């Protein structure tokens with residue numbers, strides 16, 4: 001597998017995190033989350049307190065990452081340590097050892113036996129250096145990389161070693177069973193919702209940033225009837241090559257479509273008349289859909305109606321220990337053996353798919369107890 005860390009001839013300029021945000025630069029990790037990979041050298045970097053360097057890339061110079069890279073975390077190269085001051089050795093119980101500063105020890109990953117024990121590590125090799133405290137006390141330092149990892153105790157019973165979520169197998173199983181029972185009860189409940197007032201929606205966007213715009217809006221109700229389905233013409237973005245490959249919406253397709261401002265009154269009517277607004281992953285969609293409202297109160301009212309189908313599916317997967325590493329809408333459809341009605345990644349098909357997944361999770365959403 002090719003390495004993800006950049007092999008650079010020249011280090012890019014160091015900037016602040018705020019600068020990176022302002023310039024919409026992205027790290028390799030952030031790009032990977034979108035299944036993208038940089039095609040050009042980083043344009044800037046920041047140095048974290050532990051000496052590691054994080055590189056930032058121009059989000060317009062990217063290509064689709066091969067699936068093998070999607071769930072990787074890129075490892076940043078360690079920054080070169082500053083030149084070592086003149087070596088001073090100290091005579092200790094473990095022999096002559098190089099004396100270093102606490103800051104340098106931290107950068108090198110050297111710790112005292114006590115500190116290592118608190119991190120559940122145990123030295124097996126002799127100390128590699130020492131530091132001298134103000135009190136004159138000499139502290140032996142061990143290289144954490146050569147230490148043995150001690151089994152971590154369960155945070156609940158404190159006995160058996162950890163299995164998952166800091167709990168031992170028994171405590172984890174017990175907790176999961178409780179969570180599952182609660183989740184199952186929540187999903188099996190009769191909610192008595194009016195299917196005409198439960199709306200499923202999906203948006204297609206020019207990109208993932210705040211300055212990006214909506215290209216299409218699809219809203220259907222709990223009966224599967226189309227309530228709203230329209231392209232929208234962005235007013236600031238002229239092209240969106242990257243996302244076009246995903247949703248297939250070209251500038252020509254939206255050139256005669258209304259703008260978001262033009263459809264906002266109709267959308268407000270629809271949203272105002274809904275009890276629930278359900279989408280598969282609500283955070284990005286919300287940040288764009290809220291623009292149809294001008295006041296905070298109205299935006300909060302919309303927020304209160306939102307239900308994230310993706311979060312509900314993830315919860316279901318975890319509680320039932322289903323072997324799924326990713327919880328996309330496609331994964332959810334496949335898990336429940338549901339058929340796509342239309343082309344995946346169009347807002348109309350995604351809204352319908354979201355409805356089907358949600359109803360598989362909450363089969364009695366429209367039934368009421370006294371019915």
Ligand SMILES: [Zn+2]
Nearest residue numbers: 154157168171
């Ligand atoms: Zn336990």
